[in-house]
Amino acid sequence: MAIPSLDELDLLHSHICTAVGDPKRIQILYALYEQPRNVSALVEALATPQPTISRHLTVLRDRSIVVAKREGQSVIYSLSTPQIIEILDAMRQILRDSLDHKSNLLANEDSSEAITGETITV
Amino acid sequence: MAIPSLDELDLLHSHICTAVGDPKRIQILYALYEQPRNVSALVEALATPQPTISRHLTVLRDRSIVVAKREGQSVIYSLSTPQIIEILDAMRQILRDSLDHKSNLLANEDSSEAITGETITV
DNA sequence: TGGATATATTCGGATATGCGAATAAGCAAA
DNA sequence: TTTGCTTATTCGCATATCCGAATATATCCA
Numbered sequence A, B: 001m002a003i004p005s006l007d008e009l010d011l012l013h014s015h016i017c018t019a020v021g022d023p024k025r026i027q028i029l030y031a032l033y034e035q036p037r038n039v040s041a042l043v044e045a046l047a048t049p050q051p052t053i054s055r056h057l058t059v060l061r062d063r064s065i066v067v068a069k070r071e072g073q074s075v076i077y078s079l080s081t082p083q084i085i086e087i088l089d090a091m092r093q094i095l096r097d098s099l100d101h102k103s104n105l106l107a108n109e110d111s112s113e114a115i116t117g118e119t120i121t122v
Numbered sequence C: 001t002g003g004a005t006a007t008a009t010t011c012g013g014a015t016a017t018g019c020g021a022a023t024a025a026g027c028a029a030a
Numbered sequence D: 001t002t003t004g005c006t007t008a009t010t011c012g013c014a015t016a017t018c019c020g021a022a023t024a025t026a027t028c029c030a
Helices: A008-019 A023-034 A039-046 A050-062 A083-109 B008-019 B023-034 B039-046 B050-062 B083-109
Strands: A066-071 A074-079 B066-071 B074-079
Touching (some): A008 B008, A008 B083, A023 A039, A023 A066, A023 A074, A039 A074, A050 A066, A083 B008, A083 B083, B023 B039, B023 B066, B023 B074, B023 B083, B039 B050, B039 B074, B050 B066
Antiparallel strands (some): A066 A074, B066 B074
């Protein structure tokens, strides 16, 4: 059987997935893709309390999605690999497709109307 | 500022991510990539109670990651797009890289020894 | 060393998630 | 309709996650 078993690897795999499954962490990753930043810069950019940012960074760092480099008093965070952004973009593409699909379904179900005027644009 | 705000889109985005952030759902997706299956086939392939499988399928279906098609008494599930498997594979690649990196770190920290003999292979 | 700045961690409570067991609901054939 | 097969949903509980607030740790500089 080619289906992988529920072993530790799958758990690690899910850890990677859940790490990028939090809205604030998504924002952090896009912010770091734009440029490496220290914690304070992220706090300001995301308008989020510093402990919250640090906790999310800890999650991302534990899963090796970001790396931290101390520079004096600051700790500069950056993406371990820009690949993660490609992954997020691919997911966002799937999201866009599914939204299109859903609005088509709505249009079909409500057959008395034309295609729903409000098309969500990602 | 190019950083996206924490709006509904980010929430939807995180829904996609968290949907694939469960080990059993990862297995389900790989099983459906291999071939479309009904619930019973997934129950057998993953050796998991049927309600558990159905609940996970509901999550995946709600997020438009899988689609369901009724065929008589059965409901055949299949991937909405094989792209999701590319995404999972890309994540697994990142996981492999990070595992390599961690074992390198271990090797460096324990500088009295050579490279750790046990290299995890994904 | 002492103070200021930057980052990390802990604690407690609210919310969310996953699971097993039981049950409900949908479909087909007699 | 009744029976049997398949899938979906509900319930209760255990666990995990998130957040805000407070605190601890780390670094630099005077």
